[in-house]
Amino acid sequence: MKSLRFILPLVLFAVLVGFLWHGLSLNPREVPSPLIGKPAPGFELTRLDQPAKAISEKDLRGQVWLLNVWASWCVSCMEEHPVLVQFASQNVVPIYGLNYKDKRADALAWLAKHGDPYTMSLSDPEGRVGIDYGVYGVPETYVIDKAGVIRYKRIGPVTQEVLAEKILPLVQELKGS
Amino acid sequence: MRWLACVALILLAAAAQARDAAPLADDPVLEQRVMRLASELRCLVCQNETLADSRADLAIDLRNQVREQMRAGKTDEEIKAWLTQRYGDFVLYRPPVKSSTWLLWFGPFVLLIAGAAALLIYLKRRRARTDTAQFTPEQHRQAQALLAEDLRDETP
Numbered sequence: 361m362k363s364l365r366f367i368l369p370l371v372l373f374a375v376l377v378g379f380l381w382h383g384l385s386l387n388p389r390e391v392p393s394p395l396i397g398k399p400a401p402g403f404e405l406t407r408l409d410q411p412a413k414a415i416s417e418k419d420l421r422g423q424v425w426l427l428n429v430w431a432s433w434c435v436s437c438m439e440e441h442p443v444l445v446q447f448a449s450q451n452v453v454p455i456y457g458l459n460y461k462d463k464r465a466d467a468l469a470w471l472a473k474h475g476d477p478y479t480m481s482l483s484d485p486e487g488r489v490g491i492d493y494g495v496y497g498v499p500e501t502y503v504i505d506k507a508g509v510i511r512y513k514r515i516g517p518v519t520q521e522v523l524a525e526k527i528l529p530l531v532q533e534l535k536g537s
Numbered sequence: 538m539r540w541l542a543c544v545a546l547i548l549l550a551a552a553a554q555a556r557d558a559a560p561l562a563d564d565p566v567l568e569q570r571v572m573r574l575a576s577e578l579r580c581l582v583c584q585n586e587t588l589a590d591s592r593a594d595l596a597i598d599l600r601n602q603v604r605e606q607m608r609a610g611k612t613d614e615e616i617k618a619w620l621t622q623r624y625g626d627f628v629l630y631r632p633p634v635k636s637s638t639w640l641l642w643f644g645p646f647v648l649l650i651a652g653a654a655a656l657l658i659y660l661k662r663r664r665a666r667t668d669t670a671q672f673t674p675e676q677h678r679q680a681q682a683l684l685a686e687d688l689r690d691e692t693p
Contacts, residue, residue, distance in 0.1 A: 391581060394625040461594070487598055494623040496581035496595055 393494050393513045400427070400504050401492040408459050408467055408481035415482055417508060424534045426455045426527070427502040428478070428518075429490060431462040432470035434498040440517035441474050447523060448477035453531045457481030460490045460498055503527060505534045571604045574613050578620065579628050587630065 395401070400417055407413045428444065430437045448455055457478035459467045464483060471481070484490055493502065496515075503512040512530055514522055572589045578599075580591035588596050588603075599620070606616050620628050632638050672680070 388584065391625060391627045394622065487595075491595075491598065491602065491623060494625075496624065 389497070390515050391496070393510075395494055395510050396513060398510060400502070400508050400510050401489070403482070403484075403489045403492070405458075405482035405484060405489060408457070408464060408471075408483050411464065411483070415480070420456065420504075421508050422506055424453055424506055424531055425479075425504050426453055426531075427458055427493075427504060428455055429458045429460050429493070429495050429498050429500045430481075431460045431498050432466040433462065434460075436517045437499045438474070440499055440519070441477070443518055443520060443523065444477040445475040452528070453535075454479040458489065458493075458495075459483050460495060461485065461487040501527075503530055503534070506537075567604065567607060570607055570613075571600060574603060574607075574616065575600055577630050578617075579630055581624055581628065588628075 402417050404414055404416045407415060430441075444455060455478050457480070459481045462483075462485065464485075467481070467483075471478075482489075487495070493500075494513075499517055501514040501518050502510050505511050511534060512526065514526070518527070575589035576587045578588040580586045580588050580593055580596045580599075582593035582595050583591050586593075586596075588599055603616055606619065611619075617629065626632050626638075632641065634642050
């Protein structure tokens with residue numbers, strides 16, 4: 361009983377340290393998306409390269425696809441762009457771009473300059489579809505399965521590690537099912 | 538020359554202010570409602586700011602959406618639900634009471650009760666200890682003898 365008086369505070373302290381230590385490893389900028397496991401929100405957007413042509417999320421059903429939110433004004437997009445260009449050349453999975461709050465001319469010039477990894481890009485000039493997808497920091501990347509359900513969301517630039525450890529295994533699994 | 542520059546600056550400042558205030562002008566009641574709701578919502582870009590205070594692009598867009606939905610006759614609750622559907626409970630500065638937030642909501646009360654209980658137990662034990670601390674008649678005599686000695690020493 362006597363020893364409990366000394367052990368108990370020590371245990372409480374250890375628990376507190378445990379929580380704080382775990383807290384240090386969390387990234388407060390990464391807000392878990394409530395959309396994981398839910399159907400991808402619907403949209404009807406025009407193609408970036410063919411403004412007359414509208415595409416809806418239904419046109420993309422039946423395949424596993426990535427949705428990458430990007431903009432020509434976005435600095436971090438430059439960082440991930442080479443990774444996407446290289447990944448697209450492997451033809452593993454189609455990458456659709458959501459050109460978020462951007463000007464068509466700027467976006468097209470940016471793709472011409474840095475390379476175009478996208479199967480197609482869709483224009484979201486006012487960012488409304490972005491809000492439906494819970495976008496708050498470009499770039500963001502979603503993995504969407506054959507049934508149109510969001511399976512994974514990456515906030516921030518896609519890196520080789522994220523591709524190899526998270527996205528690729530998931531895509532392979534979803535393609536198999 | 539210098540005063541001309543001053544006047545130009547003042548005019549510029551006035552013009553800049555006028556542009557900032559524009560959305561307030563068309564419907565002050567609605568604007569107040571937008572701001573009241575927005576002050577309970579978190580901006581996702583600058584996470585320690587409310588949606589009402591933030592100047593981030595996304596915050597402006599979201600305020601516009603809130604305004605639009607209010608115009609369309611949606612209630613505050615409906616708008617909050619619309620936002621949490623997209624961004625999660627994180628956007629709410631006042632998180633909802635549910636199983637994953639029980640610790641957050643009730644934890645402080647549990648700590649308070651635990652603290653009060655610990656204090657009560659401690660006080661009870663202490664009282665029990667002081668109650669039993671009684672002198673034997675022998676000790677009483679000794680104490681009195683010492684006190685009497687003391688008194689004798691002090692008197693001149």
